[in-house]
Amino acid sequence: MVAVKSSGVSRFLKSPDPACRAVLVYGPDTGLVSERAAALQKRFAEGAEEAEVVRLDDRDFAEMDGRLSVELGTMPMFADRKVVRVAAGARLNPDELKAALAEPPETALIVEGGNLKPDSALRKLFEKLPHAAALPCYAEEKNLGALIDEAFAAAKMNIDRETRTYLMNRLGADQALSRSEIDKLILYAAGKDRVGPDDIDAVVGDSAEVAVENFVYLVSGGDSRGALRQLGRLAGAGTPPQVALAALGRHFMKLHMVAAAEAANGSADAALRKIRPPIHFKRRDAFLRDSRHWGSHRLQAALPRIQDAVMKARLSPALEQAHAERLVLALRSR
Structure with a gap:
């Protein structure tokens, strides 16, 4: 079978080729991989009063050589159908898998993989076999x-x-x-x-993310006392100052991009639309105010200072809090 494109995966799941007996589900979105593997399991078990599901991973392959071939060649004892689900790991042998899938297996096989490269042996195998398929899972x-x-x-x-x-x-x-x-x-x-x-x-999500965002806006807004208090709260909650400094660098780069565009074109709208993720409407007024207050030249001068603090914090973790506090005060004085 040819490789299924990301845009065609949903269609494949709704109506898979009846000749397909083995499917590789792979990609960086592990949750989506798991969901689609579960959907395939239901498809393979359709029409049976009861289906036996066997899950295998590296521990099973370490305990017994040829375990995958044995499971694929063994009929279920107490069910009408059997589905084998494999978590792809270092011990999953592509050569053994190729031999086991030389002919369409009676037992359906689902292999769950990670973010596999195009030249991966697993991807090549499932993309070329006429009775197999490879389904990419990318968050869109x-x-x-x-x-x-x-x-x-x-x-x-x-x-x-x-x-x-x-x-x-x-x-x-x-x-x-x-x-x-x-x-x-x-x-x-x-x-x-x-x-x-x-x-x-x-x-929703990690509250530390909101706290970091509050910190960067306090800095760009000139509230050094508030920024230092927020920095202390972040440290107390277990968020390293390096994280806050890196976020501050990204924030100032966005401010500079918009300020430079406004200085050149007289409008910040086009530059604002290019920012990803977009500035939330609750922050838009503060963002534009800070961008105009700092101006393109001052923001450009601040960026190397932020990058220097980030580097010092990474090289000296014991002093990262001090480097972060010093940066906040230095930016306030500019």
């Missing part, structure tokens, strides 16, 4: 948006476009974790007709 913005829309529709709750974008930016690349965060948000906001940004801030 449209998939995440659909996930949000379906969940809110089912809960009969509303979310406006800007708040939906804010939620998408707060969610990670793992679809299973994103689904869990969306469900948590809906449960938290139960009884409300509409979900707002404050609801998202309260329950």
Whole structure:
């Protein structure tokens, strides 16, 4: 079979080729890999009153040579059908797998892999065999948006476009974790007709992310006392100052990009639209105010100072808090 494109995976899952008996599900989105493997398991078990599911990983292969071949060649004892699910690891032997799949197996096989390169032996094997398929799993913005829309529709709750974008930016690349965060948000906001940004801030994702964002805006806004207090809170919560400094560098680079564009073109709108993730509407006014207050030249001068503090913090972890505090005060004095 040819390799299935990312855009065709959903279609394949709804109506897989009946001749396909082995599927590799791979990609960086482990939650999506797991979800699609589970969907395939149901497909392979359709029509059976009961299906036997055997899960194998490196521990099983270490205990017994040829374990995969044995499982694929053994009929189920107490079920109508059998599905073998394999977590691909260092001990999964591509040569043994190739031999086991030389002919279409009676037992369906699902292999769950990570972010495999195009020249991976596993990908090549599943992409070339006529009775196999390789399904890539990459988190896509449209998939995440659909996930949000379906969940809110089912809960009969509303979310406006800007708040939906804010939620998408707060969610990670793992679809299973994103689904869990969306469900948590809906449960938290139960009884409300509409979900707002404050609801998202309260329950979605890592609160440290919000605290870091507060820190960088305090610095660019000139509130050095507030920034130092926030820096102390971050350290007390276990967030290394290096993380805050790196975020500060990214923030100032965005401010400089917008300030330079406004100075050159008289408008910041085009530059603002290019920023990814986009500036949330709650932060937009503060961002533009800080960008104009600093100006392109002062922001350009501040960037090397921030980069120097980041490097010093990485080289001297014991002094990273001091380097961060010194930077905050230095930027305030400029």
